Amino acid sequence: MIGMETLRELKRLGDQSAEMAVESLAEMTSMEVVMEVSAVNLTEIEQIPATIGITEDAMIGLFVRFTGELPGSVLTLLSIPSAQKLADIMLAGMGDEPTEGEVLSEMQQSAVEEIGNIITSSFIDVWANEFTTALTQTPPAFVCDYVPSIIDAALARASEKGDFAVVFNSAIHITDHDINCHILVLPDPDKMQMMFDSME
Numbered sequence: 001m002i003g004m005e006t007l008r009e010l011k012r013l014g015d016q017s018a019e020m021a022v023e024s025l026a027e028m029t030s031m032e033v034v035m036e037v038s039a040v041n042l043t044e045i046e047q048i049p050a051t052i053g054i055t056e057d058a059m060i061g062l063f064v065r066f067t068g069e070l071p072g073s074v075l076t077l078l079s080i081p082s083a084q085k086l087a088d089i090m091l092a093g094m095g096d097e098p099t100e101g102e103v104l105s106e107m108q109q110s111a112v113e114e115i116g117n118i119i120t121s122s123f124i125d126v127w128a129n130e131f132t133t134a135l136t137q138t139p140p141a142f143v144c145d146y147v148p149s150i151i152d153a154a155l156a157r158a159s160e161k162g163d164f165a166v167v168f169n170s171a172i173h174i175t176d177h178d179i180n181c182h183i184l185v186l187p188d189p190d191k192m193q194m195m196f197d198s199m200e
Contacts, residue, residue: 009199010040013126014168014183020122025115025174029089034173041167045155049147051167052077052182060103061143061150062116066124068135070195072187074120075154075165076140077147078112082179087111089174103144116140123168123183131195154186164192 014037026033043051060083062076078086080103087108098105104112117140128135143150168183187195 006196006199007040007042010042010166011037013130014040014123014170017119017123017126017168017183018170020125021119024118024122025172028118029174031089031175032173035170037168037170039169041169042164043167045151045163045165048151048165048167048184052169056146058103058144058146059150060112061145061147061154062113062120062140063143063150063154064117064120064124064137064140066127066135066137068128069133070127070131070135070187070191072185072191073154074123074137075151075184075186076116076119077150077182077184079180080144082181083112084108085177085179086115086174089177090115109142113140113142116142119181119183123185127185131198151184154184163189 018035018037022033022035025035041051058080060078060080062078064074066072066074083104087104090111091107096105096107098108120140121137124135124137143153145153164186166185166187168185170181170183172179172181
């Protein structure tokens with residue numbers, strides 16, 4: 001479906017998105033932030049867990065829907081320890097602890113959702129600039145589950161279900177904390193090929 005030139009262009013968009021996210025995260029945390037996109041792949045939906053090396057552990061998913069001339073969705077996946085680290089950084093130790101049976105407290109979840117919003121907004125803004133179109137996004141929806149269930153829930157929220165996702169493997173370094181995350185961009189299927197054609 002796509003060639004090496006398109007993958008290089010997608011990697012460039014991922015790098016630009018990471019730069020935007022770094023600026024916002026550094027401003028919010030007053031810490032040194034580095035974010036790198038190590039790889040980008042076009043992956044069949046059912047192959048996503050294998051592509052990003054997901055274990056059997058539950059993860060945090062943050063889902064954002066965007067609409068406009070190039071509609072689609074962004075799904076950010078974080079391990080639970082990474083989400084907890086991000087919450088601690090955002091709250092600077094002022095947040096409450098989760099109660100028994102909870103993964104994150106309400107304050108911690110809100111902090112993680114805000115970071116997810118920053119990351120996904122960066123990707124959506126770069127997407128919109130690249131294709132010269134206006135895109136509107138929804139607030140992030142939070143879920144903690146196993147990856148196949150998170151992906152199923154994300155697809156259930158999409159207006160059209162495609163077969164492929166663009167997967168950006170990312171790493172965020174905030175001072176002494178290393179956080180891995182995976183950003184999945186799922187353009188609506190009827191627009192995906194048009195987008196790739198414009199990159200060739």
